[in-house]
Amino acid sequence: MLPVILAVLGALFLLAPILVVVPMSFSTAISFAFPPPGYWLGYYAKYFTSEEWLEPTLNSLVIAFGAMTLTMLLVVPAAFGYVRYRFRGKTLVNLLIMAPLIVPHVVSALAYYGFLGRAKLTGTLLGVMVAHGMLAVPVAFLVISATLKGFDQNLERAAMSSGAGPFRTFVHVTLPVLRPGMLVGALFAFLSSFNEAVVSIFIGGRGAVTLPKKMYESIRLESDPVIAVVSTLLVSAVVLGVLIAMSLRRRSTHAA
């Protein structure tokens, strides 16, 4: 029984602080007072009407989408090349692909600050997109190469021997089987960019303020209560996402 009690306490430690942001978002207080002195929806109205918060939200979505696209364009062919072929220097290639995961984000952030600053790309959506795209490579690669390793190549051989060309085989056999893995890889890349804070803080400047950067600045400089609204919306999105993922997983394990 003791392990269960300890586990539940651990889970409460994880959960309770996150849930605190929900009542905070309805609070009338102008600072971070908890429990709230009163409740209203005023800060929700402020979030949905103020440019100051909507723009970073939009920026984050655009950057995450761009970074995800860039990452997928690089990672999908790379995973095929890496998993299906043997070649010299494979260890080195693996190290290169994993490098953005190994290097601490604050070091990468400093690097992009200097490098993109030289290229006049700090403070632009493109700059942050490229940096996030690189940082998302390892995660997407891990997911997609794992899917590819589990792929039974006999399916392709069967298609080829039945007369399908390499292209038709790829489109009608390989891709459909790999689609779930690819989608998960893309989702991870998207979220890796959407949640990324350090690089955005360093290189976002005034022109490419992402949501985490805006939250960081609002905590540091002004204590804007709208941050509770944003946090609550983000937590709700995560809860929804996790519940959907769990129910999908349950359905697939039941089917199997």
Place this chain on the structure above:
Amino acid sequence: MAGELSGAALRRETAVRGASRHATAWLLLAPSCLALVLLFVVPIAYVLLLSVTDPRLSVAHYQRIFTVPVYTRVMVNTFVTSLIVTALCLVIGYPLAYVMARRAGWVSTLLLTVVAMSFWTGFLVRTYAWLVILGSKGPVAAAYGALGLGPAPQLLFSTFSSTLGMTHILLPYMVLALYAAMKKIDANHLKAAASLGARPAAAFREVFLPLSLPGVVNGSLLVFVTCLGFFVTPVLLGTPRDMMISQLINQQIEELLAFGFASAVAVVLLIATCAVLAIYNHYAGLDRLWG
């Protein structure tokens, strides 16, 4: 002779196909490798360069880091804080992962849901939550008042708050690493131990615990390494008096515009991280960490 000829032809054909297969592999890998070299390795190399050339060619920055007490303290503090956070994550995370892995049904599903939720919730949301909880108008301060303990001590902007925040944020990583290792442990080992007369506590200590050690090592490494370079939480919850490396980098850039020195600090952080990973790689192989 005919056989020999066809053998040679076959060999030639495989050699040609082998070469073209090589070319295909490199064609597929070229875009990502090129992009990573140009848009990741080169920027990092630029940091290395700046650390010894800005404002002039010298290794003075590195000498300062390792001789000026203020900076050596930052290094030691980062190391010690990371160790404490790792230990806390392990202590809190182990029973959580244990129950998730060993229990079937709704308890483990519920715990897994909680862990996944906190894993995907952004660092800033969770750091903000701690600002509310530990703040002077927060629930902890209110509890102090309600219990008649007088005014609450200053909890925020201290080593305590930043350690607590980082533990909270990194705990899911630890739990998932432990869970992955524990899930692989064959339940029959424990049944065998029990049938041989081992009590549950002994079976746990002699069988389960040793088999879960790979997860302990993986999780600890992940948490420790992330903690070394952790930025957002120490900056927002910590204190400049007990700085961590990332706070020092931020301060050097934001307040002093000292790129050369900030770069040198970053390089030290990078080397420390790589050293820890290299030790792990030597004993276990990095593939196990990603896998």
